[in-house]
Amino acid sequence: xxxxxxxxxxxxxxxxxxxxxxxxxxxxxxxxxxxxxxxxxxxxxxxxxxxxxxxxxxxxxxxxxxxxxxxxxxxxxxxxxxxxxxxxxxxxxxxxxxxxxxxxxxxxxxxxxxxxxxxxxxxxxxxxx
Numbered sequence: 001x002x003x004x005x006x007x008x009x010x011x012x013x014x015x016x017x018x019x020x021x022x023x024x025x026x027x028x029x030x031x032x033x034x035x036x037x038x039x040x041x042x043x044x045x046x047x048x049x050x051x052x053x054x055x056x057x058x059x060x061x062x063x064x065x066x067x068x069x070x071x072x073x074x075x076x077x078x079x080x081x082x083x084x085x086x087x088x089x090x091x092x093x094x095x096x097x098x099x100x101x102x103x104x105x106x107x108x109x110x111x112x113x114x115x116x117x118x119x120x121x122x123x124x125x126x127x128x129x
Contacts, residue, residue, distance in 0.1 A: 035054035066126070073124045074102055
C-alpha cells in the first residue's frame with residue numbers, strides 16, 4: 001500500500017500533526033476542514049452560512065489537489081456546535097453538490113478548533129480514468 005500526501009496552498013495549512021489528505025489507491029481521505037481563510041489562517045467573518053461556505057471551498061480545493069472534485073466525495077462527516085444550524089448545511093450542500101449526494105453524518109459537538117461552528121471531513125473515490 002502506497003500512501004500519497006495531498007497538499008495545496010489553496011486550503012488552510014495543517015494546524016497540527018496531520019495532512020490535508022492522504023490518497024491510497026483511488027481513495028482519498030480528507031482531513032477535517034474548518035472555515036479558515038487559507039491566505040490569513042483566520043476564521044471567515046460572518047455567521048454559520050459564511051462558515052459552511054468557507055469549509056466547502058476548502059474541501060473543494062483539497063479534492064482538486066487530489067485530482068477530483070466535490071462530486072467524487074462518497075462520505076461526508078459534518079460536525080456542528082449547534083444542531084439548529086443543520087438547515088443551513090442542507091441549503092449550502094444543495095449549492096455545492098448534486099445527486100447522487102454523498103452519504104453523510106451530522107454530529108453535534110461541544111466545541112471545535114479556533115471556536116469554529118462547523119467542521120467537515122470526507123472520503124473521496126477517484127475514477128480509474
